[in-house]
Amino acid sequence: MNQIKNNWFTESCEMWPGGTFSIQVKEVLHTEKSQYQDICILDTTNFGKVMVLDGIIQCSEKDEFSYQEMISFLPLCCHKNPEKVLIVGGGDGGVAREVVKHPKVKEVVQVEIDAKVIEVSKKYLPFMAVGFDSPKLTLHVGDGFEFMKNHSQEFDVIITDSSDPVGPAVSLFQENYFALMKSALKPNGIVCSQAGTMWNDITLVSNTLKFCRNQFPRASYAYASVPTYPSGQIGFVIGSLDSDIIFDTPSLVLSAEDLKTMNLRYYNSEIHKAAFVLPTFVRNTLA
């Protein structure tokens, strides 16, 4: 890894020039070049285990729960009866871990393009890969885009947990991807996609939201605080076929006891609502 110097790994990406995050490394546990990307696992001094794909931090043991819980529970708790869920991407297992916690979820199908990511996560990130152990889950290795072409009106919720739109995930940020998800949804279905940060990528956010709005009668942007992502924040585009939906009012309200039982460390029913409240400059840009 030429991004490691004197035991510090430095992230670098053309998408957010001029500012960069570095993380102190105890040990490089694994590196390999898969068919799709460079995969690296770091053991760090203060963020636990960290997965890096193509030089970009995907998750750290310290803060991954924020992202995984929010990308899962925002759409699940908007839906009245999310029985069957499709996860596209999410090869570390973190989203699967969260989705199967929802009491109404009966069946989860996951399509991850890179078998190596799954394998490496199982070996080094068991706190996330535990998601693969659920009897509710069927895991396919393949292209989510191609997979959906053969599945019509099948899912209540589709969650796209992708890397950023450079490399293998670029097709997941296009309008035809939203069209494809729409056709794979049951009536009143909901989609939720990783959609970039408001501070660095407002054009990406705006475009992704526009594509979603073109395909779905209702669409919105929500966000969460994740320190190891650029600008310390990441957002989600969420779209629904139910034109009466009120995104910021969850269908399922979780009690303090529920949160404890389900080990939800970031998500709660109040932060669900707050996640849709945008700073003025974002609200104006996305209006």
Place this chain on the structure above:
Amino acid sequence: MNQIKNNWFTESCEMWPGGTFSIQVKEVLHTEKSQYQDICILDTTNFGKVMVLDGIIQCSEKDEFSYQEMISFLPLCCHKNPEKVLIVGGGDGGVAREVVKHPKVKEVVQVEIDAKVIEVSKKYLPFMAVGFDSPKLTLHVGDGFEFMKNHSQEFDVIITDSSDPVGPAVSLFQENYFALMKSALKPNGIVCSQAGTMWNDITLVSNTLKFCRNQFPRASYAYASVPTYPSGQIGFVIGSLDSDIIFDTPSLVLSAEDLKTMNLRYYNSEIHKAAFVLPTFVRNTLA
């Protein structure tokens, strides 16, 4: 500046070990060692002008509005009639710039300990130092702690815009500081202090909130997204002498027209409410 290598400035602080933010520098515009701290102004490639005190980024032209607006408008909009405001610290002028925008504010007193910070901001950060131009403002150079000893029951709102509790600001995070602010407040007065990030400094947040709760009948924690602060987030401890106050419901609600006129790019009345909604792990720790 030994923190600059190959045109990248790297922040470093014992308060958040193992992870660090770096920013690409076009030019070092100014460095000096004042009586209190090292002061540095950078011109950067993507964040505009940046002020660094004792090696820590205080504000960047790109995102400073988020912090300045929130630390000012959260307490001001909670108070029914914030006519007289004290600002402790805030030597860059950004908080003064925001406070004087509030329609009910008649008089602002500011006490900044380091005259050099004011001088440097006036020269290099005019977009912030514009706050010093208001006829509503009286600016004192001195110790805010000492200043308040001679001012009893005088202010409606006290805003403490300090650096982190290492160096000159350490006394502003102690319980006797909250006791002193309490004595300087009029009945139903409100205080708001910079209080660290929930991800890196939950013990600091928890202690500061405890000190505030010991002195004020009502106290809470709120936060904002600020990419150039560690973990991309910063919080505020807010306390009120009015035991009937509901912090998350602003007394003054701003219209879209108000936001435009007042040039509020982050704060709005909905984000006021959302700022008090905490992730589950923070809520549990601060309960």
